[in-house]
Amino acid sequence: MSNRFDIAVIGGGITGFTAASHAAQNGASVIHLRGADFPGGLVRNLGRVEGFPTGAGEVSGGDLALGLCEANKALGVAEVAEDATDLTQGPRGFIVSAGDERYRVRQVIAATGARLK
Numbered sequence: 001m002s003n004r005f006d007i008a009v010i011g012g013g014i015t016g017f018t019a020a021s022h023a024a025q026n027g028a029s030v031i032h033l034r035g036a037d038f039p040g041g042l043v044r045n046l047g048r049v050e051g052f053p054t055g056a057g058e059v060s061g062g063d064l065a066l067g068l069c070e071a072n073k074a075l076g077v078a079e080v081a082e083d084a085t086d087l088t089q090g091p092r093g094f095i096v097s098a099g100d101e102r103y104r105v106r107q108v109i110a111a112t113g114a115r116l117k
Contacts, residue, residue: 016032084098
């Protein structure tokens with residue numbers, strides 16, 4: 001995997017998956033740092049999601065997240081199952097760190113979402 005991308009999406013919730021998908025569909029090279037948790041964030045707690053444009057009608061939140069994960073892989077989104085630990089501005093964009101890796105990106109989408117208390 002290259003360490004240079006157009007866009008880094010930080011966050012493993014439904015918004016992060018959707019942002020990565022739309023960026024890749026529009027021709028950007030995308031790295032998605034989704035964290036080590038189960039994909040989908042809070043949406044995975046939903047037994048039924050209605051009205052999301054999946055073509056399947058109703059789908060569980062967990063299945064929706066896993067489906068988006070697979071669709072993003074097919075679009076060429078590079079997925080990292082680690083948390084982003086550092087973000088610094090570089091000379092031509094940003095440097096995002098996750099684990100022992102550093103990624104150079106032109107833009108960052110922070111979709112860090114929410115957590116239950």
